[in-house]
Amino acid sequence: MASAASPLSEPRVLAHAKRRLFPADADDGYAVVDTQFSSDRWLANESIDPAITDELAPFNHVRVGSGYPDLVGVRLLSDELLAVDRLGDDPPLVVVEAKGHTNRRDADVERGIVQAYDRLHEANAAYVAVPADTVSQSARTLARELNVGVLGVAPDGTVDPVETPRVVGNRTTTETTAIRFQAGAQGVAGKSFGLNHPKNYLAYPLAVSHERDTERVLAEHVVRATDDARTGAAFLNLIDDQPASPRLTPLGREVVRFALREYGSVEAAIATFDDWKRSRERFCDLAPKWGMLTRRVVYDYPATQLLVEELQHMHEDGISEPSLPDVVAYLHELHPSFTVELFVRGDDDVRSRVLNADGELQREPLTDGEVYHSPTVFQLKAVLYHAGILTSRGAEPSNLDPASDVWALRESV
Template identity: 65%
Template sequence: MAAAASLTEPHVLAQTKAQLFPEDDADSYVVADTQFAQDRWVDDQPIASAVKSRLAPFNHVRVGSGYPDLVGVRRLDSDYLAVDRLGEEPPLVAIEAKGHVGGTVDVERGIVQAYDRLHEANVAFVSAPETAITATDRTLARQLNVGVLGVTDHGNIEVLERPRIVGNRTADEATAIRFQASAQGVADQNFSLNHPKNYLAVPLAVYHDRDARTLIDEHVVSAVEGAFRGASFLGLVDERGAGYCLTSLGQEVVRFALREYPSVSAALAAFEQWQGSPKRFLDVAPRWGQLTRQVVFDYPATELLVTELQTMHDDGLPAPSLVDLVQWLHAQHPTFTVELFLRGDDDVRQRALTADGELRPEILQSGAAYHSPTVFQLKAMLYHAGILTERGSEPSNLDPAADEWALCEPLARGR
């Protein structure tokens, strides 16, 4: 068991994450600040590898005027909140941790920092060794609507003050964490299949009166579960119990098919001719390709990529490499760039990011640093839709310095 004096900030934060964001909760996502990915803590104490492993993945996310120690999205248990808010969107949670540094624990400073995060977060906590939290600290936290979590010597968490959820709008950087926690996030997911036809067929199969999975297997692709998972990422279907239902975007796909074919059955049969085709989908099926363009542009990451690639074109970089693109994006949208492009496992982010969240450029030269759902599957879909000039590559086959990310149809500058 850890002695009270050994409860440094990294230890406190690791225990807090383990309880508030359990690993078996698939509907949540959380990152620790990049300062905890380093080898040593502020008072030159080493950060144990087991602690870093528990805190990973890392990112430097601005919320309010600073960078919380932990920021994530999860529907918290009622034990942690003053008011139960069931049925609403999961809150953006910011946590400031305080531990023993030179024999002291500055809990008051942590409370003030957590209060600042409430300008953009929905709920904020300070977490500290339980024995260091005073009655005065708890009174201040209640006044500021900051939750207080006490970490015991045995590593348990005691909820000392429960905050209310507030309805603040999250800023651009925190929105990246919401994206990862959504059904469309790429954190622990994978598009699995790199051709958009496999996903466009799913709404047709769901709408059909026969078994949807059987229809996909017969007419489209044998990797049925991958097709359904990708259709969910693209916002075409929503999982409901053991089955799926159409979203409004999925309904539009069905309407399109019924304009083009006499029935949904005929539309699904048409998909058989495209199985195994290496050609760009826009070229072999132009109208379906245009529909694909609309669908993938509705995916949250696409608009960001297209907007910034157009800006790079305007600034004289018409065909940037993957390395160029990631460095450019990180300067404009650091949190989203890290979440979208860099793997969260195998200590990639520990090696790629400094304590202040800056990129180490040398890491970007290795294909193994990149997230496959973005550089392979998403890029391949953008290629098939006629948005990008080149298809994607698996990280194992990727040369980031030569991997081109260029728009097929860049606009003239100033128009």
């Protein structure tokens, strides 16, 4: 990537820091790197090794405080990276500013510390990542005074905490919520929907409550893809998917209460699912009461209300049948980070096409179905259709024609 004169340039420093804070083999957490690092060049005369770009992906342009940190992520960090115990059980929102050597000067550590400090208004922990040999005593003193962690990066990629920050409370914005959304169980970046009919997910709490084996009951009455049903039920917050045995969430218990009220028993309720196998009819028309329950469940999903409200606003603006690119462009103006995380795949080549180095949305790539997250444009859209919220089903990205894919409310007000 960079020339031999600058072995620890900013992209490389950031890649090492990301690997330390958000290791690839971790099964928790999510982080994005600012779009300025998606370019194949750094400064005027330095190229970025494609392997470094791959490590830095996915990219997004997330505003935190008064600027755009080099990295924003959410993860429970090890104790050695923090000065005191965490606040509560929620993983902290972490920001990182990176500084590296250039051909003209050493890393500006103190400037990085001040930039990281500015992000603490909306972050729980802030770090500056810099070459280890550039950290002076005065920089360490400044970092301690401002509650900014310092990560010293060695030429071999080793990253050691030189100063550790305290976790602080913050205020949440739509932009930082986008990263928390992706880091949680309901983010579309990881496991989410594998099936496109909501009945398969609504049935799972019933199967959990059934006296017989959960998977067997589900396969017998509802769907054989029980793993996908379980994952989707967790995605919709119907179950807390524990390694040993899933537990019902309050929303999942409400599904069971509905079944008991309507059918008298879990057995009688889940037996009705036999009648709906292979049906192509909209669920809210086929089984209106279950359709209303589906609507309630899907409204609990973090992205639904935002989508519905903005589609309503588009209708009021005279855009009654917006295409998928229309929706993404419209949403990006109002909720840029959330829109990218919800709709656009995290691959570095995809994000680099959809967002330029300044984080500006590029409209032309949005006509390619392959740039979209399948859980959003296929499965989530199908669930919203069956709940009676949208007018049309979704489609797999490989079969998707974004320009003709309409996202319109079934009832606009």
